[in-house]
Amino acid sequence: MIDLIDVGRLALGLAFGVAVFQLSAAALAVARRAPELALSARNAATVQAAVLTAAVASLSAGFLSRDFSIAFVADHSSRDMPVGLTLAALWGGQEGSLLYWTWVLSVFAAVATRRMLARDAELGPWGLLVLAAIQPFFVAVMAFATPPFKRLAVAPLDGRGLNPLLWDSGMQVHPPMLLMGYVSFTIPFAFAAAMLIRGRLSQAWLRELRQWMVLAWAIQSLGLLLGAWWAYRVLGWGGYWGWDPVENVALLPWLVATAYLHSALAQERRGVLRAWTVALVLLAFCLAVFGTFVVRSGILTSVHSFALSSVGPLFLGFVGLVLILSAVAFLYRLPMLRSPTRIASLASKEAGFLLNNLLLLSIAIATFWGTIYPMLSEILQGARIAVGPSFYTQVNLPLLLALLGLLGVWPLLAWRRTSRRAIWHAIRWPLLSAVAVSALLVGLGLRDGLPVLGFALCALIGAGITLEVGRGLRAGLCLPSAQRRLAVLGIFAGSRRRLGSHVVHLGIALLALGIIGSSAFKAESAVTLARGESARLGAYTLTYLGLESESSVGLETVRASVGVAR
DSSP: OOOHHHHHHHHHHHHHHHHHHHHHHHHHHHHHTOHHHHHHHHHHHHHHHHHHHHHHHHHHHHHHTTOTTBHHHHHHOOTTSOHHHHHHGGGSSHHHHHHHHHHHHHHHHHHHHHHHHHHOTTTHHHHHHHHHHHHHHHHHIIIIISOSOOBOSSOOSSOOOOOGGGOSTHHHHHHHHHHHHHHHTHHHHHHHHHHHHHTOOOHHHHHHHHHHHHHHHHHHHHHHHHHHHHHHHHTOTTTTOOOOHHHHHHHHHHHHHHHHHHHHHHHHHHSOOHHHHHHHHHHHHHHHHHHHHHHHHOOSOOSSSOOSOTTHHHHHHHHHHHHHHHHHHHHHTHHHHSOSSOOOOSSSHHHHHHHHHHHHHHHHHHHHHHHHHHHHHHHHHSSOOOOOHHHHHHHHHHHHHHHHHHHHHGGGSOSSOOOHHHHHHHHHHHHHHHHHHHHHHHHTTOOOHHHHHHHHHHHHHHHHHHHHHHHHHHHHHTSOHHHHHHHHHHHHHTOHHHHHHHHHHHHHHHHHHHHHHHHHSOOOOOOOOOTTOEEEETTEEEEEEEEEEEEETTEEEEEEEEEEEO
16 A cells, blocks of 8 residues: 655655756856756756646545544645535645645646746756755655645544634635746746846847736636635635735735836836836735745734644745845846836826835835834834834825726827827816716715715726727728728737736726625625514615525535525
8 A cells, every 4th residue: 555645745846856956957057157057957946846736646545545643634624524615625734735845836837947047048057056946945845844744643533624714715725826826936036136147138028927927917816706705705704804914914915016017018118117027026926925924933813724733934034034135136237227218208107106006015114014014013112013004095095096096097198208288188088977977976866075086096097908909999990891801800809918917907896896895885784683583774674584504515504594685
């Protein structure tokens, strides 16, 4: 019979050995300018992904076979757990989630190293070296500080199982997606760091970097949305976001990555914001590692974080080292990063991109400060001072409204410079739509200024997008019939980047509508009702009908049935 613990330990030992070999080969490749050593390091990245896949498969097999001699399996699963949840228990604790993190990093690195060497023969080995320097840290922490294959002297008959709150389908999709999002910021960082170390900019390299950053942003976006959906399902009505420290640190790299995507477009089209673009890539990775520190250390109170752990100082030291080295490299290469052109006018797309970055970074700074303030207050004052959701709302709400207003106007401006007449011509119909929505809401009895303003700004965004698409359709329909179909299809297929920006901006507007509506119109009241009794809440009458109990495999659920009438 195969001993899964021995297989897992062997795989982790091999992974660490391969990581050390990969780092050595990559370092020698750049020192000696030896392409064959770079290929060896690239192949080592593939081998590392393979052996870590074996480690993940071993631990997963331990869960499926109910091998409770493995301490992690006994602590996070039980015989009555369904198969899907049993597999999801892999990331239900510190050791397994770090194994998953390291495995995903190895898979990304195996793909990225091949693309690096194929994209640029000079920068490729440097990017490979950066990845090879990062991977041993995570492998070492996972294999030696939090080993997932500890053997119990006596295997229990059954395991402890997962926290009842985790018995949900959200457990199977949200944690792995969010962890993958954190990990994926490593690859763009390696691309940017390679340019800074080597001191050479490459347009092909920058395009490849942008593709990886788009992937990281998309994965992190999906992870955040799945987390909000899960919280809404499990934690209570309207509980999709609570400004919890772990939620905040997951948001931070997403905000910075969003700023990067806009900077990269301005840099590519007009050659501006080049230093901004590189700095945002470095910052996104540093914030991703900082988020890992917050989650792993347990230093900040959160319903999502692990218990206080010894790996916290390791991650804090790592993020500190990365931050210092990144800052030194960035400042040293700052003359190289200076943009060849300047923003010619405030009434231009370039200026809009810059203002967009400033607003996103302001939200990130405010959120970061509120997150770390309890820790700082305890260090400096000896007492932990909590920061509640009201702080984030008061600080970030004006910034969010300003960002929505910018999204409604700036995409309609021209590059370089837009005349006053052109500005008015571009925004008059979206502005009229926003005014009409405001008047309609006031006419319907809404007197609170913030919701009216928020809904009006969302209408401004939607009208601007509709206007842009409509102009393209109108121009296409004016062509001869033979060219009309191709022209109309070209609006949607010819510029995927523009179409993507329209979809994302419209999604942001819809998300803002939901947030503003659920916040402005919610009504809360704590009442105690006996069966058959009713309570009035706003325009609705709620009647308590009784309790319903439902037993499933390993879990008993009690639900309250409530009748709602208007």
